Amino acid sequence: MYYIIAAHGAYAEGCKSSCEMITGDTSAFVPVTFTEDMTKEDVEKKYEKILAEKGVDECKAIIADLPGGTPYNAAMRIVAEHKNIQLVAGLSQQLLVLLNAGEELADAIAQTGEIYGNTVVVKEKKTVQAPKDPVEKKWYCEFPSG
DSSP: OEEEEEEETTHHHHHHHHHHHHHSOOTTEEEEEEOTTOOHHHHHHHHHHHHHHHOTTTEEEEEESSTTSHHHHHHHHHHHHOTTOEEEEOOOHHHHHHHHTTOOHHHHHHHHSOOEESSSOOOOOOOOOOOSSOOOOOSSOOOOOO
8 A cells, every 4th residue: 555645846745745744655655746847747657657666556545735736637537537536635744653553544634624624524614604683894903901
């Protein structure tokens, strides 16, 4: 089992390196670096090469740095073709440490509290009832005296 971790610049490599300092072996993480001279298609080719070399069925997820960023968008076609691969946005060192310590992906995402889930976790949303009476708008701040 492995995870593809992808980000703008060297962020994915940095997260993997920092995780290794804390938890040891990080061979379950395969970093992909997106640089200014690359296109979405270039990133897709990197993903496809990794999947061909390491096995599609062994890939648990592609974890990108930002939702809507090029590494994330490039992964959308990949996960559409391979239903066993999850797509997660919000790559962080904390997430990698939890995964490397043996946490399941959904549990690690829930613990980080900062991950945007595409197919893994939808955070609980609270519905707020609109007030029946109109709310007075104030265009200034009031500070308590004293």
